Amino acid sequence: MLTANSLTLWQLTRALPGMLSGRRRQRAVLRAELAALFGVDVSRIGLYDTGRAALRDLLSAQGVGKGDEVIVPAYTCVVVPNQIPALGATVRFVDVCAQTLGFDWAMLEEALTPAVRAVIVPHNYGLACGVPADLRQRWPKVAFIDDAAHGFASRQQGTMLGTGHDGAFFSFEYSKNLSGGIGGLAIFPAGMTAPARDLPEVSCLDQWRLLATLKGHLLSARWPLLGRLALALYRRLGLIYRSSDAEVSEGAPHPVRAMPLLSAVLVREQLRHLPAILAHKRALADRYRAALSAVPGIRLWQEAAPGDCHWVRYPFALPMAVADKAAVARRLSQACGLNIGVWFDDVIHPAGSWRHGYQAGDAPQGERLAATVLNLPMNVAVADNAALTARLRRLTAELTRLLKENKA
Ligand SMILES: Cc1ncc(COP(=O)(O)O)c(C=O)c1O
Numbered sequence: 001m002l003t004a005n006s007l008t009l010w011q012l013t014r015a016l017p018g019m020l021s022g023r024r025r026q027r028a029v030l031r032a033e034l035a036a037l038f039g040v041d042v043s044r045i046g047l048y049d050t051g052r053a054a055l056r057d058l059l060s061a062q063g064v065g066k067g068d069e070v071i072v073p074a075y076t077c078v079v080v081p082n083q084i085p086a087l088g089a090t091v092r093f094v095d096v097c098a099q100t101l102g103f104d105w106a107m108l109e110e111a112l113t114p115a116v117r118a119v120i121v122p123h124n125y126g127l128a129c130g131v132p133a134d135l136r137q138r139w140p141k142v143a144f145i146d147d148a149a150h151g152f153a154s155r156q157q158g159t160m161l162g163t164g165h166d167g168a169f170f171s172f173e174y175s176k177n178l179s180g181g182i183g184g185l186a187i188f189p190a191g192m193t194a195p196a197r198d199l200p201e202v203s204c205l206d207q208w209r210l211l212a213t214l215k216g217h218l219l220s221a222r223w224p225l226l227g228r229l230a231l232a233l234y235r236r237l238g239l240i241y242r243s244s245d246a247e248v249s250e251g252a253p254h255p256v257r258a259m260p261l262l263s264a265v266l267v268r269e270q271l272r273h274l275p276a277i278l279a280h281k282r283a284l285a286d287r288y289r290a291a292l293s294a295v296p297g298i299r300l301w302q303e304a305a306p307g308d309c310h311w312v313r314y315p316f317a318l319p320m321a322v323a324d325k326a327a328v329a330r331r332l333s334q335a336c337g338l339n340i341g342v343w344f345d346d347v348i349h350p351a352g353s354w355r356h357g358y359q360a361g362d363a364p365q366g367e368r369l370a371a372t373v374l375n376l377p378m379n380v381a382v383a384d385n386a387a388l389t390a391r392l393r394r395l396t397a398e399l400t401r402l403l404k405e406n407k408a
Contacts (some may be wrong), residue, residue, distance in 0.1 A: 004179040015269035023261035046186035046194030047259035051149045051171030052079040054186035058167040062143040068117035074363030078353035086253035095363035102129040118143040126151035128161040150312035152177040178270045180263025181210035199258035209241035221381040251354030291392035313375035321371035335398035341375040
């Protein structure tokens with residue numbers, strides 16, 4: 001899987017000496033840079049080891065606690081609902097809308113009751129949406145918190161995603177728009193400030209693991225064989241960083257920790273190149289859109305004004321549900337040489353995760369998306385050139401064959 005979306009090996013190497021100035025300084029400068037980018041006061045910026053930790057602090061700041069309910073989109077990653085029971089609150093899933101990949105606002109409003117204290121608003125794949133102003137006015141006690149984990153620097157009608165509602169969180173995990181290995185950002189709503197306390201630190205060994213894992217991914221993006229060898233070696237040495245298994249299989253909450261120094265310097269390095277990164281990805285998205293819209297039956301999400309969406313990966317949906325989406329992704333990847341992804345492979349991703357009470361059939365649209373949506377890489381390592389044209393031609397040919405087979 002091609003990850004580290006926006007980071008290059010050169011940038012990784014360039015950023016490392018910055019670690020010498022220490023974590024407090026690097027985090028302080030990053031907070032100031034992010035505040036300037038989002039046009040908010042620096043006191044509203046919180047930095048964490050993950051997006052999920054940022055979510056937990058946002059929910060706490062909104063006073064979510066025992067007896068409260070929190071609405072979560074039924075098309076998300078398990079680490080999002082995991083943070084809610086830890087606060088004494090209850091998870092309630094609400095189906096998403098296939099047209100927008102976000103909520104159907106009328107359906108969401110039907111699910112609101114006085115017990116609901118917060119709604120996690122999805123911006124899946126980076127496609128930003130705005131909660132209707134009249135809905136927010138009718139429910140003034142409900143905090144609408146943006147899950148902007150997939151949409152760093154996306155915009156909603158010209159406004160930076162994450163600044164329009166009651167707080168937002170972003171992720172800098174390997175595969176997200178900007179990669180710090182891991183990392184999270186919270187933007188607290190106007191009138192609130194990020195808690196000023198010293199958070200527990202990610203261990204030094206785990207930062208070495210992050211560095212090794214990132215390096216393995218970056219090598220794989222350029223030289224697949226070398227990357228595979230490096231990753232195999234790091235695995236043998238116990239140097240691969242991953243979330244705890246209990247978070248996926250038991251729904252365990254993730255602790256709130258500080259952003260690692262390594263992540264801070266890497267995110268800062270990518271911020272310096274943000275305009276070029278966004279321009280490159282816009283060009284990729286245009287190429288993907290042009291190629292896929294020529295295949296009848298393939299669904300795309302084109303509503304975002306060009307340039308407004310910083311896609312984390314570029315989603316497209318098959319017209320039919322497939323039992324083994326991973327096998328289809330492999331077939332398409334082999335045919336075209338592009339890495340076709342399967343996010344999300346279940347209403348609560350990844351498949352096999354803790355269900356938080358979700359029953360099959362509760363969210364038909366989320367289930368349909370999980371069975372039909374595939375995605376293309378939005379990665380700076382994918383060049384916009386003649387080779388991409390050839391790969392996209394092979395992809396559309398294989399897709400056309402696949403759809404024919406399913407009609408027969
Ligand atoms: C939609 C969504 N929200 C939140 C997260 C959590 O981000 P992090 O891994 O930084 O905690 C993820 C992915 O992991 C995600 O896909």
